[in-house]
Amino acid sequence: MSQDIVKKISSCLGPNIPIESVAQGAEAVVFSTTVHPYHPNAGTDKKYIVKYRPPKRYRHPSIDQALTKRRTLGESRLLSKLYLIEGLNVPKLIACDPYNGCIWLEFLGQELPNGNGFSNLKNFLWMYASKGYNPHDNVVKETLHAVGQQIGLLHWNDYCHGDLTSSNIVLGKVKDGWKAYLIDFGLSSTSNLVEDKGVDLYVLERAIMSTHSSYADDYNAWLLEGFSQVYQSQGSKGETKLKEVLNRFNEVRLRGRKRSMIG
Amino acid sequence: MVNLNTVRPKNGRDYYIALGLEGSANKLGVGVLKHPLLPQHEDGDLSFNCHAEILANVRDTYITPPGEGFLPRDTARHHKNWCIRLIKQALKEASIVNPSLDIDVICFTKGPGMGAPLHSVAIAARTCSLLWEVPLIGVNHCVGHIEMGREITKAVNPVVLYVSGGNTQVIAYSEKRYRIFGETLDIAIGNCLDRFARTLRIPNAPSPGYNIEQLAKRCANKETLLELPYTVKGMDLSMSGILAYIDSLAKDLFRGNKKNKTLFDPKTGEQKVTVEDLCYSLQENLFAMLVEITERAMAHVNSNQVLIVGGVGCNVRLQEMMQMMCEDRANGQVHATDERFCIDNGVMIAQAGLLQYRMGDVVKDLKETVVTQKFRTDEVYVAWRE
Numbered sequence: 221m222s223q224d225i226v227k228k229i230s231s232c233l234g235p236n237i238p239i240e241s242v243a244q245g246a247e248a249v250v251f252s253t254t255v256h257p258y259h260p261n262a263g264t265d266k267k268y269i270v271k272y273r274p275p276k277r278y279r280h281p282s283i284d285q286a287l288t289k290r291r292t293l294g295e296s297r298l299l300s301k302l303y304l305i306e307g308l309n310v311p312k313l314i315a316c317d318p319y320n321g322c323i324w325l326e327f328l329g330q331e332l333p334n335g336n337g338f339s340n341l342k343n344f345l346w347m348y349a350s351k352g353y354n355p356h357d358n359v360v361k362e363t364l365h366a367v368g369q370q371i372g373l374l375h376w377n378d379y380c381h382g383d384l385t386s387s388n389i390v391l392g393k394v395k396d397g398w399k400a401y402l403i404d405f406g407l408s409s410t411s412n413l414v415e416d417k418g419v420d421l422y423v424l425e426r427a428i429m430s431t432h433s434s435y436a437d438d439y440n441a442w443l444l445e446g447f448s449q450v451y452q453s454q455g456s457k458g459e460t461k462l463k464e465v466l467n468r469f470n471e472v473r474l475r476g477r478k479r480s481m482i483g
Numbered sequence: 484m485v486n487l488n489t490v491r492p493k494n495g496r497d498y499y500i501a502l503g504l505e506g507s508a509n510k511l512g513v514g515v516l517k518h519p520l521l522p523q524h525e526d527g528d529l530s531f532n533c534h535a536e537i538l539a540n541v542r543d544t545y546i547t548p549p550g551e552g553f554l555p556r557d558t559a560r561h562h563k564n565w566c567i568r569l570i571k572q573a574l575k576e577a578s579i580v581n582p583s584l585d586i587d588v589i590c591f592t593k594g595p596g597m598g599a600p601l602h603s604v605a606i607a608a609r610t611c612s613l614l615w616e617v618p619l620i621g622v623n624h625c626v627g628h629i630e631m632g633r634e635i636t637k638a639v640n641p642v643v644l645y646v647s648g649g650n651t652q653v654i655a656y657s658e659k660r661y662r663i664f665g666e667t668l669d670i671a672i673g674n675c676l677d678r679f680a681r682t683l684r685i686p687n688a689p690s691p692g693y694n695i696e697q698l699a700k701r702c703a704n705k706e707t708l709l710e711l712p713y714t715v716k717g718m719d720l721s722m723s724g725i726l727a728y729i730d731s732l733a734k735d736l737f738r739g740n741k742k743n744k745t746l747f748d749p750k751t752g753e754q755k756v757t758v759e760d761l762c763y764s765l766q767e768n769l770f771a772m773l774v775e776i777t778e779r780a781m782a783h784v785n786s787n788q789v790l791i792v793g794g795v796g797c798n799v800r801l802q803e804m805m806q807m808m809c810e811d812r813a814n815g816q817v818h819a820t821d822e823r824f825c826i827d828n829g830v831m832i833a834q835a836g837l838l839q840y841r842m843g844d845v846v847k848d849l850k851e852t853v854v855t856q857k858f859r860t861d862e863v864y865v866a867w868r869e
Contacts (some may be wrong), residue, residue: 245782246775246778246779246782246783247778247779276775276808276811277807277810277811278771278774278804278805278807278808279767279775280708280767280771282707282708282710283713283767283768283771286710286713383717407717
């Protein structure tokens with residue numbers, strides 16, 4: 221990552237906040253820090269995430285400012301709404317600076333045992349697919365059920381994630397298993413359209429197939445089981461809605477991206 | 484491993500010669516291309532480096548008066564009128580005396596494009612094939628652009644931004660196909676620029692997009708930008724709304740509609756925005772969207788190379804913006820070509836067709852030479868890459 225970006229974020233955070241880079245996407249850079257933005261006595265044992273949308277030199281400053289503000293604000297609003305939904309696990313929004321494109325979030329996840337990396341779903345599944353582990357372990361099945369339930373809950377409340385991949389799902393260790401959190405709502409929206417939900421599921425299925433191809437069929441089946449449980453628990457109304465979503469999901473899968481171009 | 488030398492050149496020569504015919508839109512292009520037969524092509528993923536030599540690259544563009552677009556019927560008539568003359572000229576430039584002995588393969592555009600112009604060129608290709616007894620190859624226009632761009636710039640595995648009058652796609656290669664990661668949901672970028680040029684009634688020569696670029700360069704007030712819709716949807720984009728909005732602004736400007744507060748000062752009635760400002764704002768907005776989806780695709784497939792192809796790819800401002808985006812990414816590189824290869828031409832059809840031919844894919848029956856207006860980039864099986 222370029223030193224430039226680090227300099228830019230340091231200048232808008234102030235001098236007393238040490239940051240450490242975590243990941244870089246197309247649009248945003250993610251850092252971690254131990255300092256709470258407005259609670260100086262919170263102690264330094266807790267970690268926080270700073271998601272920063274750096275200004276893009278290639279676009280005109282006025283486009284850039286408008287976009288950064290709109291997207292940062294949109295994501296923050298959505299996150300704060302999602303946090304209020306009972307049972308849905310998303311990071312807590314701590315602070316938001318839409319003009320500079322910064323969002324402070326609660327830090328989720330930890331290191332996986334035996335040096336298997338950060339505890340997102342991708343590393344978790346890779347760990348269980350590696351030597352010495354059983355990819356069909358009950359823990360894997362239960363975790364994927366939990367992930368499916370989170371997605372089901374999101375869709376049941378008429379939100380769409382927009383970018384579901386195994387690296388956008390973080391796991392946190394609880395007593396006898398793993399708790400699933402959804403992260404990165406940069407492409408998310410509210411939508412009650414069956415189409416959007418079907419596409420969301422299709423994107424996840426493709427992501428699982430491309431990153432965890434050996435056991436993708438089982439994984440996808442377990443995810444879908446968890447997803448269905450949420451809808452089924454809502455009675456007959458849930459059953460009809462579930463049928464609609466799954467039918468559309470199958471349609472989207474058949475259609476793929478074979479849209480024809482005219483013009 | 485890919486063996487590009489499966490089909491040997493005609494008459495025991497040590498090189499291949501292909502004739503390419505392109506006419507999917509208002510440009511009629513004829514190109515003659517030579518590939519030497521090299522031992523390193525027997526195994527290895529070297530389709531981006533064929534040591535191609537361009538023997539001829541001639542083009543004639545059907546240009547309509549300002550304010551008018553090209554209609555399929557008239558374009559087809561133009562192609563019919565000029566096709567034979569251009570082929571003769573290209574053969575002369577390439578010093579080919581006896582085509583039936585010298586040419587290995589005739590390549591023509593199978594699609595996508597406008598039906599009537601495609602058809603008139605396909606007829607010329609079939610006639611030449613029967614006359615000279617040379618095999619035929621139908622080529623996907625988009626793949627032609629990609630292969631020519633790779634050969635000229637020697638980009639090994641780039642993310643391709645294909646921007647032209649009929650197409651706007653972000654493409655990356657994966658498992659024997661050029662896969663489309665993002666594209667326009669309605670009209671193409673070139674179409675958007677061309678139609679705006681029609682509203683402005685600026686000349687269509689050499690191309691409407693070029694004239695918009697020149698107007699945008701002359702914009703006096705580059706600090707302020709007109710606010711236009713910014714419609715990126717994931718890796719896709721939409722441009723019809725932007726066109727409708729800026730069209731309405733241009734019409735109000737010409738009509739002198741003082742009620743429009745973005746164009747005229749409400750108190751003094753003074754004009755705030757010029758035609759140059761409109762062109763500048765439109766370009767900045769559209770290109771920012773293009774660069775953004777390209778960057779998303781690069782992050783998605785973990786690539787650091789970009790190749791810009793297609794007619795709009797000549798635009799210097801677009802290349803500049805792409806350059807800036809790549810500089811901010813680790814080891815980013817931009818590859819672009821000039822108007823000889825960016826704008827539709829016959830050589831690119833010859834390049835893609837010759838690669839197909841060298842992998843043994845030829846038309847066996849004239850039935851297979853039917854042209855098609857809809858031909859997706861990912862429908863082509865890319866046998867010549869790993």
